[in-house]
Amino acid sequence: MPVRARNFHLHLVSDSTGETVTSVARACLVQFEGVFATEHVWSLIRTPAQIDKVADAIEVNRGPVLYTLVDHELRDRLREHCRRLGLPCVGILDQVMSTLGVHFHSKTAMWPGRQHALDDEYFGRIDAMHYTLAHDDGQSTHDLDDADVILVGPSRTSKTPTCVYLANRGIKAANVPLVPKVPPPEELDAVQRPLIVGLVTDPERLVQIRRNRLHLLQQETETDYTDLEHVQEEMQNARRLYARNRWPSIDVTRRSIEETAAAILQMLDRRREAAGSVRMETA
Template identity: 55%
Template sequence: MNRLNLHLVSDSTGETLEMIAKAALAQFDDPHVSRHFWPMVRSRQHLDRIVPELAANPGLVLYTLVNAESRVRLEEHCRHLGLPAVAVLDQVTAALESQLGQEAHGRPGRQHSMDEHYFKRVDAIHYTIAHDDGVGYEEWEEADIVLTGVSRTSKTPTSIYLANRGYKVANIPLVVESPPPKALFGLRHPLVVGLTTAPERLVQIRRNRLLTLNETTETSYVDNGRVKDELQFARRMFADNGWPVIDVTRRSIEETAAAIIRLVQDRSRRDQQIGGVSKPI
């Protein structure tokens, strides 16, 4: 199989471009791809400096350049080198212009501007880090989302991912011998979500965790019967409190977070319908 050189050229951080490329590549079976990442390309001089790399590693060029002069120059270089170049956001931007009845501003990195949403995300990240692993129960009511589940059910990485989406998240481990603070059961503002997984998968994850810590002693932490009891304990708690449950066995962190965000949005819609509020979500 031929190896593809994939050049990602952006006039901003390139985060959006990387996510698009990753999503597209996920549709192929083990593609042999060498990624060449070119962020913050905002000048003619910078653009010209990467041309030798394009020539030395011919392949597909994906770009998000909003400056017209930079776009034209990159496209000219690609035509000269015989390389396909795709402006990945053009069709979406054009469709939005048509529907919104206005032209796009065309300013590099505009989605990363330090506006209200930016500071909301920073605040969410600070809150989430400060309320990891059951810490700060006095402030759980301030959270948007509270994740709970037994050890190694992806609570912390899911929390951090959600925080980067602007949600304040607290996560609480469930331990049979040490019930969580009573504050968990009286929360009104946050959406409490239970995370669970298949016992076999959980044992495997815990064993791998112990290996990274150079711990080879067998303990109840990885005992099959014990793990099943823990998961049953957690499921009873979820059911008794009417908390929605997400099985993370075959889900990536992104997929789990997406399911949680849908739950938050569904609850928001229900609250608005009950309150007779018609503003968009």
Template identity: 55%
Template sequence: MNLKTPGESYFHLHLVSDATGETLINVGRAACAQYANVLPIEHVYPLIRSMKQLERVLNEVESNPGIVLYTLVDKEIRERLKERCRELGVPYMSVLAPVVQLFQSYLGGSPTPRVGGQHSLDANYFKRIDALNYTVMHDDGHMTDDLESADVVLLGVSRTSKTPTSIYLANRGIKTANIPLVPSVPLPPGVEKLKKPLVVGLVASPERIVEIRQNRLLGLNAADLGASYIDREAVNEEIILSRRLCARNGWPLIDVTRRSVEETAATIYALYSERRRRAIAET
């Protein structure tokens, strides 16, 4: 069965890293997203820290020529990769080199290369772990008695991407709780009196929410159990009530109908950062 869309083409994308490869994956996918009908076949090679490991990578590149992106600290390994890519006639690039060179020209001095430096067990790392633990424990309205310790509290009706957005923010080190807005169910005590956290409402169009809820019920084989859950008028009333709640409390409201989780989280992060800047300026 051929699932290829007419007009689509494929190419091999080799991502070679001496760390986890996450940086390369993100950069590669961001670049590929600019080409609507070109799809990458990703070959990810993490933790490449020896010549023996590199030779296996180079054999794969020779068998499947394509673009090679890399982040390698070891000069000998890096030079061997570049040399072999030139011999094979495949394009290659260090995704961090231009950025590091820019930093060096501005800051002066030479950088101190560290394998996987961005993943080191520093204070920021443990802050992210702490945020993830907090966010998981405060998902979907659980443990609402200590919401004042959150950085962000998300509110929204069912299927407005509260949980994935919370997890994404937690990966940025932001402790995030989320609370579902359910018809006839009051908010947990104290939510409307929160001072420290940034409270944000999430909404979407009734059509979008109904579509997602229908798919959800089908996946659970419970399509006959959710008449009001997928009734457009009932859903529209839920959204109206959530909008009124946010307006009454002066909480920012984000329409996620056409936003990815990443875009929603980026907007919330910007609101959170601006709020912190104002608080610092006022002290």
């Protein structure tokens, strides 16, 4: 029996950018079949007057409230508004912060948006993003050895979005496309430092993705680029290349960008742990 779709309002209140509360809310919502939420994101809420304006909007479009607010006065004010309206109001980090505080025998700094501070880590992410954008789709191959990760794969195997996601995590990621009948750049064979990962996917799915792409560009969709036999051959050649060079590979057919990036980050961690063990043994 099909699940009847239900629509409701969801208010996400944050004293920072709202990324955390939005991510948690969406991770939870996907577990509820047939439930669709109209998100109202209230970011950079840092004064009682702003909380009161949010409360007025919540009263107009009533729905659950999730928040990430470090100021106790603001949290109490928001909870009181929700109590009056009879709406659930949940601080998604409260239990975590309380548990960690007890374990660390410490109090929180009460600094809104502290995770977005302009520190070395932040500027490292900016540097990684600049590198990634400059080394997209086989550009600037002269300094590939400066990368942390190099993704290799046929066209439309999610190389670029995966690299951008990794760059946002502070990873310098370059990508090199595999073009039929064109050998990979010589610079790729010369790299020593980066982790090289090959991407593969199901040929039939890849054909559909490429056709959709060409259709959006208003280009001819029936070419070797979208011919199933040619695409199957592309994928076989890619797998042979990875095996010949002993590069690890990831099948992205049923993976999201986030899942592919997570697998790559795990590979990096294992690589660093192995390098650390070798250094300890030779010390």
